[in-house]
Amino acid sequence: MxxxxxxxxxxxxxxxxxxxxxxxxxxxxxxxxxxxxxxxxxxxxxxxxxxxxxxxxxxxxxxxxxxxxxxxxxxxxxxxxxxxxxxxxxxxxxxxxxxxxxxxxxxxxxxxxxRVFDIPGLIQHGRGNKNLAEAVYLRDHVLAQLELANASDDPQEREERCTFLVVGGGYTGVETAASLELLCEEACKRYPRLRESISWHLIDIAPRLMPELGESLGDAAMNLLRQRGVQVSLGVSVKEATEDKVTLTDDRVLPCRTLIWTAGTxxxxxxxxxxxxxxxxxxxxxxxxxxxxxxxxxxxxxxxxxxxxxxxxxxxxxxxxxxxxxxxxxxxxxxxxxxxxGQPLQEYRHKDLGLLVDLSGRDAVARPLGKEITGLPALGITRAYHLYALPSGPGRARVATNWAIRALLGGEVSRLGFLNRKIDTLVDPEETSQYLDQDQVRQQVEMARGAV
Incomplete structure (x- = not known):
């Protein structure tokens, strides 16, 4: 048989x-x-x-x-x-x-x-954070915006590149905004003149952040984000997105080249x-x-x-x-x-073990078994749970080591080179076709001078 x-x-x-x-x-x-x-x-x-x-x-x-x-x-x-x-x-x-x-x-x-909606420009200009490729791309994109803003003398361009918008007040949106805001803080050591220009926004159509946490912890998470400079707006979403601005449903227009979409699945x-x-x-x-x-x-x-x-x-x-x-x-x-x-099947029943939110740095909120905790104790519980839940010993070791390296030595803010790169052929990564001959160089320089 x-x-x-x-x-x-x-x-x-x-x-x-x-x-x-x-x-x-x-x-x-x-x-x-x-x-x-x-x-x-x-x-x-x-x-x-x-x-x-x-x-x-x-x-x-x-x-x-x-x-x-x-x-x-x-x-x-x-x-x-x-x-x-x-x-x-x-x-x-x-x-x-x-x-x-x-x-x-x-x-x-x-x-x-x-989950996406029929919002003009969302698919073309929005970025997600649901898989490894998107996460690595987001890091490169955010750092690239800061590099380009630092190299620009145009105030309008700097504002657009230094404004970041995260849509979605659930766990992914809140943790993404918190983590990337901290990355920008670290990058400002390299680009000090951008410190006052960087603006992070977190919006959600719901009346509360992470309602599953309860009113007290949800408010605590929101206050922690605001203390770190993240502007939180509730009851609002995106009406339209273009390459350099986002229009919200309350008719505000944000000059913005980074729209991160985490509004559910x-x-x-x-x-x-x-x-x-x-x-x-x-x-x-x-x-x-x-x-x-x-x-x-x-x-x-x-x-x-x-x-x-x-x-x-x-x-x-x-x-x-x-x-x-x-x-x-x-x-x-x-x-x-x-x-x-040929035996009877069991029904799925569960007891809620609680919720954990890591806001990066030293900030976290947690509700293990119904008890509300914030600060370093919450961060310790949150990260201990992640280490427990990871199904691999080597994975736990890598994560714990990464956390230790960041705590002891700080972070790196270099891009990994994933933006605007094709790798379909052998020579694509080296971008050998981008160079200009002398006639093309002279023509472009003359056009640039004429524009000035």
């Missing part, structure tokens, strides 16, 4: 935790485990703002799947469709080829995408592509994480509508947080095993 094949789509918190638990609990010859994911690492997303600021190196939070998974077969690509009748996942490999992966049990945990389009029932794009599942009517398919994480049984509110769903995804991953594994054995 052929071994049942368990296919997992996604290697985030839920997917990785499910696979590691199944590797431990399912005998090697009892089932085949397959993972479909475009990257060979699990990204520890809560620390992305610290990568954007340069506090952490990118590889510190990119945890190798080859180190963590011992017998799972990996398909390097993205799932782009599911045929539920033939029980087959359609995947596009990173090479561009299409492959078909049959399954007996399917676990869908593809994560989420950046949207479910992976894969969920609706399955043809199964969805709730605002999230795959509908029961409290046991199985799809009603298709018990061979289970889902969890950001793109699954998992009922929150801890609340009395009808229709309440678990929020898309790493804490929930990690726990749901464990239950996914247990329920997949139970379904193969």
């Amino acid at each position: 052929a071994r049942p094949r368990i296919v997992v789509v996604g290697a985030g918190f839920a997917g990785l935790n499910a696979l590691r638990r199944m590797e431990r609990r399912i005998p090697k010859d009892a089932a085949e485990l397959v993972l479909i994911t475009p990257n060979d690492y699990m990204l520890y997303q809560p620390l992305l703002p610290q990568v954007a600021s340069g506090l952490l190196t990118p590889q510190s939070i990119a945890v190798s799947l080859h180190r963590l998974l011992r017998r799972t077969k990996m398909v390097p690509g993205a799932a782009i469709g599911v045929d539920t009748k033939s029980r087959t996942v359609v995947a596009r490999k990173i090479s561009g080829e299409t492959t078909y992966v049959p399954y007996d049990r399917l676990v869908l945990v593809p994560g989420s995408n950046t 949207s479910p992976s389009p894969l969920m609706e592509a399955t043809g199964l029932a969805t709730n605002k794009g999230k795959l509908v599942v029961g409290a046991d994480l199985a799809v009603p009517g298709s018990p061979e398919i289970l889902a969890a994480g950001d793109s699954a509508a998992v009922p929150d049984l801890s609340k009395d509110e009808e229709g309440a769903l678990c929020p898309p947080t790493a804490q929930h995804a990690m726990r749901q991953g464990h239950l996914l594994a247990d329920n997949v095993i139970a379904s193969l054995l």
Whole structure:
């Protein structure tokens, strides 16, 4: 009899935790485990703002799947469709080829995408902070704006390049604004004349920052940001964005060349592509994480509508947080095993362990087990939790070492060279085609002189 094949789509918190638990609990010859994911690492997303600021190196939070998974077969690509009748996942490999992966049990945990709206100029001029490439790009972009502003004698250009806008008052937005503001403070040691020109803005359409923290801690976080010079505006969003300015819904116009968009997430389009029932794009599942009517398919994480049984509110769903995804991953594994054995599935129930927000420097706010803490104690608890939650010993060592280096030696504010670079061919990185011959040089110099 052929071994049942368990296919997992996604290697985030839920997917990785499910696979590691199944590797431990399912005998090697009892089932085949397959993972479909475009990257060979699990990204520890809560620390992305610290990568954007340069506090952490990118590889510190990119945890190798080859180190963590011992017998799972990996398909390097993205799932782009599911045929539920033939029980087959359609995947596009990173090479561009299409492959078909049959399954007996399917676990869908593809994560989420950046949520965008129909705002003129947003897609063209906004920047996200949801993956390593975006985080590294943000760091280079912010530092480039400061370099260019310092080299410019045009007051208007300096104002545009020194104004930074973050949209989104959730964890990512708040931590991104805090981390990058601290990066600018460090850069001002090199560019002292810009110190008074740099302006950071954090806006959100909601009436409070991070309402999950509660009124007291939310206000504490907002006050800490304002003390560091971040201008926080609530009940407002972006109306239009161009290359050099952003118009807000309260009709303010900010001269600005840096728009960072962190205003929430949207479910992976894969969920609706399955043809199964969805709730605002999230795959509908029961409290046991199985799809009603298709018990061979289970889902969890950001793109699954998992009922929150801890609340009395009808229709309440678990929020898309790493804490929930990690726990749901464990239950996914247990329920997949139970379904193969013909045993009843368990329901997902949880107790809130609290919320943690690292504002960089020495600032943090935390609510572990309902107790509100700020300052250095909160920072210690926050960073201890991140070290605990990182699923790799080498990853913990890298993160702890990065934090120690910053505390003892300070940070580096050099760009890494990711802006406006093509690397499609052998010679692209060296930009050998940018040089001008003598006739072109003379022509451009004469035109510049004429313009003056």
